[in-house]
Amino acid sequence: MKNKVVNLRNVSQNPCSMCMPLGGIIPFKGLEQSMVILHGSQGCSTYMRRFMAEHFNEPIDVGSSALNEKGTVYGGEENLKKGLDNILKVYNPKLIGILTTCLAETIGEDIDRISLEYLQEREMEDFPLVTVPTPAYSDSHTEGYFLAVKRIITRLAQKSEKNEKVNIIIPNISPADIREIKRILEGMEIAYTLLPDFSETMDAPFTNNFGKLPNGGTKLGDIRNMPGAKATIELGITVEDHLSPGKYLENSFGVPLYRLPLPIGLENTDKFILTLKTISGKEVPEMFRKERGRLQDCMIDSHKYNAQGIAVVFGEPELVYAVTKTCLENGIKPKVLATGSKNFKSGQLFGEESSNLKVLTETDFVHIRQVCKEMDVNLAIGNSEGKYLTEKEGIPLVRIGFPIHDRVGGQRILSVGYQGTIMFLDRITNTLLEYKLSNYRSSMYQKYFQGIDVK
Ligand code: SF4
Structure with missing residues (x-):
């Protein structure tokens, strides 16, 4: 039989992003008394709930219109309306988000029309149903996230009196x-x-009352x-x-x-x-000036160690940009920037530095690993998916971003502000130190006394 040649770059293995509706769910979880339903097959909502529950370590409720074969062929309108009825009955939310999945998008479900009709039929025209079309094959969870935020504002915002906020x-x-x-x-x-x-x-803090x-x-x-x-x-x-x-x-x-x-x-x-x-027009309080000074002190303490770091930074574009900038401020050499999104304007964002960076967009971890090997990367900064870099290449991983599913505490990782940056920098420096201290004897003996077993 003739060997089949597969161009691996035309397929994706362990993509560096998640699916669009998963990103779209998150903003709805940040609104008061809000629920969300996915129009599509049940497995999609199960997968997304699992990912979110592992990251946030909280119960995650996401409804599903549970499209079956019949709904796929004849349309899933009735399923979606039933799902909305159930959500209203069980959760009594103030707002419901409706997101689509690949299946609903592929069969051309018009969630705007269905939701309008639903509200008219139930005589509840003022109820905020926020529709977000999220075909996962078109964009990543990052685009899903921002699209959901925009649609929430588009649906709710009204011309209002000027305020101080x-x-x-x-x-x-x-x-x-x-x-x-x-x-x-x-x-x-x-x-x-x-x-x-x-x-x-x-x-959420622990309480005895479960809402x-x-x-x-x-x-x-x-x-x-x-x-x-x-x-x-x-x-x-x-x-x-x-x-x-x-x-x-x-x-x-x-x-x-x-x-x-x-x-x-x-x-x-x-x-x-x-x-x-x-x-x-307000002054910056002394408290923040002190925190800034402590960050500068932290940068002085750690820069001599950080200079040994050659990093891959991966994940959502916004985080990749901020982390890369922080690396550059602290002597860590970012060599590979990777994201699963299509749009990452790195060229314009890093000015002269851009020529030293290898930027991968719409990428996966097979490709990232390969490039990291070529660039002698010794530090990975990103979400839990980077565990492949540790497992297969021995590159230590500093966890930040979404999802963190192979450690507890993803919801408690602090990295923003002067205080958060101090904690983030310490995590990086200590990872580099641990890597160096656990490797330098063997690499030194290998270099100078080849053949001598130092263990
Ligand atoms: S990629 Fe498509 S089919 Fe897979 S979980 Fe996401 S929405 Fe569902």
């Missing part, structure tokens, strides 16, 4: 990171609307009033305009937009704090 658009970061951003805002005495805010819903929907999340009334805010800060410089919630608020309601990188690292956190100062 600042809108903050939050990318997919940990609940601990969101809490740190809130601490900074409160420290500067700035009124805010954070969207989404899953700092409490996805990392079907967790407490916390952005209030729907606050989202309605976002058009009256003083400004929007979107922590998303890699987000394309058509997915940008901040751009929508600017274009539709004239809310001034500041697009900033995630505040990880000295320069990025400075930008965040100084922008808050500019918008509010």
